Every structure is written in C-alpha cells, then in structure tokens.
Amino acid sequence: xxxxxxxxxxxxxxxxxxxxxxxxxxxxxxxxxxxxxxxxxxxxxxxxxxxxxxxxxxxxxxxxxxxxxxxxxxxxxxxxxxxxxxxxxxxxxxxxxxxxxxxxxxxxxxxxxxxxxxxxxxxxxxxxxxxxxxxxxxxxxxxxxxxxxxxxxxxxxxxxxxxxxxxxxxxxxxxxxxxxxxxxxxxxxxxxxxxxxxxxxxxxxxxxxxxxxxxxxxxxxxxxxxxxxxxxxxxxxxxxxxxxxxxxxxxxxxxxxxxxxxxxxxxxxxxxxxxxxxxxxxx
Numbered sequence: 001x002x003x004x005x006x007x008x009x010x011x012x013x014x015x016x017x018x019x020x021x022x023x024x025x026x027x028x029x030x031x032x033x034x035x036x037x038x039x040x041x042x043x044x045x046x047x048x049x050x051x052x053x054x055x056x057x058x059x060x061x062x063x064x065x066x067x068x069x070x071x072x073x074x075x076x077x078x079x080x081x082x083x084x085x086x087x088x089x090x091x092x093x094x095x096x097x098x099x100x101x102x103x104x105x106x107x108x109x110x111x112x113x114x115x116x117x118x119x120x121x122x123x124x125x126x127x128x129x130x131x132x133x134x135x136x137x138x139x140x141x142x143x144x145x146x147x148x149x150x151x152x153x154x155x156x157x158x159x160x161x162x163x164x165x166x167x168x169x170x171x172x173x174x175x176x177x178x179x180x181x182x183x184x185x186x187x188x189x190x191x192x193x194x195x196x197x198x199x200x201x202x203x204x205x206x207x208x209x210x211x212x213x214x215x216x217x218x219x220x221x222x223x224x225x226x227x228x229x230x231x232x233x234x235x236x237x238x239x240x241x242x243x244x245x246x247x248x249x250x251x252x253x254x255x256x257x258x259x260x261x262x263x264x265x266x267x268x269x270x271x272x273x274x275x276x277x278x279x280x281x282x283x
Contacts, residue, residue: 091238103150
C-alpha cells in the first residue's frame with residue numbers, strides 16, 4: 001500500500017483506528033466546562049497567562065508544607081487539568097510551585113496510616129497519574145526542592161525547566177520505601193540505569209545543572225526567570241496546530257514508553273493520519 005493510500009485509509013477510519021491515540025485530545029474539546037475560579041481551589045492557583053491567554057498556569061500553593069503532595073492537592077490538579085484541556089484557547093500547560101519548593105514530596109503525615117489495600121481501593125494514586133495522561137503539552141517550571149513525589153510529578157511533565165538552585169531526588173529509600181508514582185521507571189528512561197540506580201539506592205539529591213547534563217531537565221535559568229521562560233515556551237507551542245501538537249506528543253511518548261519497533265509503527269500511522277488530514281483540509 002502506498003503512503004497516499006495509507007493516508008486516505010487512515011483518514012477514513014481515524015475516528016475508529018486512532019481513537020486510543022486521540023481519545024484524550026478529542027475528549028478535551030467535547031468536554032465543555034468553564035475554567036474554575038481560584039476561589040474553588042484550596043491547594044493550588046490556576047490562571048490563563050501569556051499575551052494571548054493561551055497558556056494554562058497551575059501553581060502549587062501549600063507553601064508552609066513545601067507543597068507536600070496531599071490527596072486534596074492532587075485531586076485539585078487533576079480537576080484543573082480537566083478544565084484546561086477542555087478550554088479551546090489553551091495550547092500548553094505550565095506547572096510550578098514556589099521559589100523554595102516545587103514540591104518536597106508526598107504528604108508523609110497523610111500517607112503513613114494508609115495500608116496498600118486502602119490506597120488501592122480508594123484509587124489513591126489515580127489523581128497522580130492524571131498529569132501523565134494530559135494530551136496537551138505540559139511544562140514543569142521547577143524552583144527549590146523537587147523530591148520524591150515532587151520529582152516524579154516533574155517527570156510526568158513533557159518538558160522540565162529548572163532554576164539554578166533547584167534540587168531533585170528520590171529519597172524514599174531513606175524512610176524505608178520506594179518511589180510509588182513511576183519514579184524508578186521514568187528516571188531510568190531519562191538518565192540511564194546506572195545513574196538511576198545510584199540516585200534511588202542512596203537517596204541523594206542532585207542539582208539542576210546535573211539534571212540538565214543528564215538529560216532530565218531541558219534548560220536551566222535564574223530562579224526568577226523559570227516560570228516566565230516556561231510560559232514563553234508554552235506560547236510558542238500554542239502557535240501550532242493543536243491536533244498536530246497532540247500527535248507529535250503522542251509519537252514522542254510512544255518512542256519513550258514502547259519498543260523501537262512499536263514506536264516506529266505508531267509513528268507511521270500517525271504520519272499517515274496527519275497526511276490524510278492535510279489532504280482533506282486542502283481539498
């Protein structure tokens with residue numbers, strides 16, 4: 001089958017064949033909800049920013065607790081992501097914390113009395129995974145501490161910008177547990193097995209500069225520039241077709257999360273769908 005034929009075929013059945021690939025993207029445009037006002041949130045702040053107000057900005061707001069990730073905060077982040085994905089004007093989402101801490105980890109006081117069975121039955125971690133399932137590009141703007149669940153949260157984002165004084169780490173081993181929100185998997189993919197082993201088995205923190213050198217962080221900026229630079233990046237991304245951006249993100253994530261052969265096949269299908277979409281829009 002020629003590429004042209006494949007494109008036409010994929011275009012004609014894309015609403016079925018591409019449904020798993022585009023489900024989150026399509027849902028965000030079919031799901032009509034207004035962006036919740038800041039008054040509705042206890043643990044976060046949400047706003048639309050950028051010159052064209054096309055970038056969503058979520059700020060974790062438990063400063064006294066160093067933005068410790070309690071269940072209430074994570075549910076609010078999940079709800080905010082739902083709203084921002086439903087907003088047709090938003091092309092990218094920035095997630096940040098305070099200058100002192102992006103997020104210093106999970107709320108230990110909340111978690112210490114929870115048994116695994118309780119967490120499983122209550123879907124305790126389901127809100128945490130919502131960030132990784134966001135169809136719109138997400139950018140973590142990290143200042144201060146990003147430790148444990150905070151580091152995992154940053155790694156769930158598509159791109160990480162960090163302040164010069166940011167500190168990353170997976171210190172769970174120091175309190176007798178392991179990373180519980182995909183940290184060992186994402187960290188290993190990002191920095192390699194040997195370095196990930198050293199980080200996880202010692203619990204030692206590492207700098208923004210090392211994180212950039214190892215490929216975990218995209219760029220490092222002065223602390224007071226991180227959020228504004230992340231918003232600028234979000235604005236730049238938002239200038240492009242939202243559908244194509246979603247497909248590009250899906251393709252990159254497939255290469256990151258699947259085997260090479262599976263990723264290449266997925267890339268071919270996505271390319272054919274894009275080409276078919278272009279042919280239809282050109283007719």
